[in-house]
Amino acid sequence: MKIDLARMFDLIAGDPQADRAVPPTGFTARLTLFTAGAMAFLAVFAMALSLATGRLADRWSAELARTSTLRITxxxxxxxxxxxxxxxxxxxxxxxxxxxxxxxxxxxxxxxxxxxxxxxxxxxxxxxxxxxxxxxxxxxxxxxxxxxxxxxxGAVLDDHTRWREPLVKAANRLRTLGWLAIVLIAGSTAAMITLAAQAALAANAQVIRVMRLVGARDIYIAGAFVRRFTLRALTGGAIGTVVGMIAIWLLPSTDVAGGFLTGLGFQGVGWLAPLIIPPLAAAVAFFATRAAALRMLEEQS
Amino acid sequence: MIELENVAYNYGGAELFSQVSLTLSAGSFHFLTGPSGAGKTTLLKLCYGALQATAGQVRLFGDDAARMDRDAVALSRRRIGVVHQDCQFLDHLNVSDNIALPLTVSGRDAEAAGNLGDLIGWVGLCGQADQLPPELSGGERQRAALARAVIMSPDVIIADEPTGNVDWEMSQRLLTLLVELNRMGKTVIIATHDMNLIRAAKSQVTTRVLRLQDRRLMQAGAEL
Incomplete structure (x- = not known):
């Protein structure tokens, strides 16, 4: 993992010569940018849902756990x-x-x-x-x-457990669903980028033949593709994240509308949480493209 | 340098050739002839690790090619310059960048600046250095391919029909360049149908002419 991370940073720092060896491919570039952007946008909402339901579960749990009611008939x-x-x-x-x-x-x-x-x-x-x-x-x-x-x-003690537990359980389950959605989004991003990378590799079969002929190692050839896709995912992820954060910010405030749905959003340092999405998208692209490239190069050898 | 010992190669179950033994020693000059489809290109591909023999042993610079991983093959290929009949360039890079590609992929860009200009001049492509490969004539493409093949100062140069698409005058120029390289100590093997080219070479350098025919490799006849 340590080696892969080091290689990832090397790739982002880049080898412009290796990058130039692969001709620009408009279709896969646009597909990767769009996919990463759309998935990042959705991930922002999934993250907001998780964080909001998490806060709700904690609040219900804390507030209701500290009080109970005695009814005297x-x-x-x-x-x-x-x-x-x-x-x-x-x-x-x-x-x-x-x-x-x-x-x-x-x-x-x-x-x-x-x-x-x-x-x-x-x-x-x-x-x-x-x-x-x-x-x-x-x-x-x-x-x-x-x-x-x-x-x-005539006294009946109600410690709220009976109705508090399902509420907290529901909120916790929503939080889990939110994180599951983020995992699914990451998986879908990986699948889409893998397809785009495979299309790019197939379209550049001649480039790969020539690079092999002159002594390029597989990791060098893969690197040219991996760097390109990683940077595209990082860019698309950043755009999608910013747009998603703006959309969340524009939601009506709790004070004005009230209710759970308007509480969907980030609070305080929680606004920093979505900033993990672009590097996460880049990491997903890095590993997906690298695996696809090395597998294809092995098949073509 | 490169040794083949009792090598066989099958295509889809059919034997293309077998019991082929060949030693490309340092500084030697070989021609490989034979009818179309005899397996000359396949034999050359075995010599630079692009294919694996189905029987026998191929040794590249002392290492058994069958036991080499793809990285090791790539590294050994940096010691072998290959010129194809169809040249195989990256069409979006200019001639200069294509010639420098072996240096680029091996991380030796700094050397390119010093040697590249001289090499482009040596093959007579100074005026075409900034052009894209599709803009070159057949002869210019062959000279660019030769320049790319030798830019790493390889020990062995393998040329597959390098004069197949060029006129006689250009064939002579290419042959002169290859003979020059051989005089510099490089091992050269050329696959060709062109008997005149072989005769022209024999007048300039000591050559060994081999013929691949009827699934066997043999010494060519006295007519050469």
Whole structure:
């Protein structure tokens, strides 16, 4: 790998004489540039998707893991007593930083999407909710449930695990799909560039014959093609990446539109991440062309 | 330099020639004759490692060609200058760059600047150095091919019908250049149908004339 990387940098630094030995090929040049550019553009979006879903998974995981809810359903004459008992239990539970009953306004806000504005929650037999904020490694949910069952019969503890896990799992899977898309894009780029390189080699059979006749080694002949395709992929990749980044930058901001889709993008140093795409495209082109060239030269010998 | 010992070559199962033994020693001058299709070009290709013998042994500068990898063949080819009847140039490079190609591929560009001009003058192509190969006449192409074959100062020069596409006067000029090279100590082998060329050479240099016929290589007759 070390040798190949050194050779890659040598190739990019270039041997203009070797490059001149191979005549310019317009078709394969345009195909490689276009492929590398289009694939880089798509890779920017796949990377943005991965990073955004990664952030989402981390945020959901972190935020929801630190809170839980206690719901108290009790007859009206016992509600206050059970609420006090529950608060006492929670305040004495290790791992609970704070326990706070939701106010009527907060409960009304939670029900607004279903019942509309101005619901008289005070007059309805609605369960009282207590928000629990955790600290350290959190509380022992099995132990807490056992205590609550004994001391507050109408209490139901919801630690959000039931609905948090599928959400986090979905976000993590989206992140994985994003990276898988990048791998597929790299594979497709390699396949397209291999085809273009094979077309260029086939079109230059006479050049290869002459170079062999005068004592050129296979690695020298391959180098002339590899350098050309690597530079084309680097150029196309750079153009595609820049265009992709501009497209991401032009997406509506979260503040204006809100929602997950508008959160698709890069944040802070994340904007540097797509800069890996052009050298990655060049590396893919280098190895794909080198393998194709050496294989074809071996077949032609 | 180059030795063939009981060599045979088959094309698609059919034997082209067999039991061919040949030694190209340093400073020798050989002609290879024979009817078309006898295998002269194939025999020459065996001599510069472009083909592998199907039987027998070919030694290039002491190394068994069958055991040489492609890199080793390429390196040995830098010691062998080859002139083809169809010349084989890179048509997008000018004459000067084509002649310098062996230096270029061996990473010896610096030498090109010093020797190239002299060599182009020696083959009489000073006025055509910047032209592209398709713009040259048959004789000019052959002289350019000869210049390319000798620019690395090879030990052996292999010429396959070098005068096949040129008139008698140009044949004489090419022969003179090859004889000059032989006098400089180079080993020369020329495949040709041109008996007049062989007779002209025999008057200038000691030659050995071989004939490839009926699948065997033999010493040519006394008529030469």
């Amino acid at each position: 009790a007859p009206v004459d016992q509600a206050d007593a059970q609420l006090r008992s529950a608060i006492t239990v929670l305040e004495t539970t290790p791992g609970v930083a704070a326990a706070r009953p939701l106010s009527a306004d907060e409960q009304r806000a939670l029900l607004e999407p279903w019942f509309g504005v101005g619901l008289p929650v005070e007059d309805l037999p609605i369960p009282q909710l207590i928000e629990i904020i955790e600290e350290g490694d959190g509380y022992d949910s099995i132990g807490l449930r056992a205590r609550l069952q004994a001391e507050v019969p």
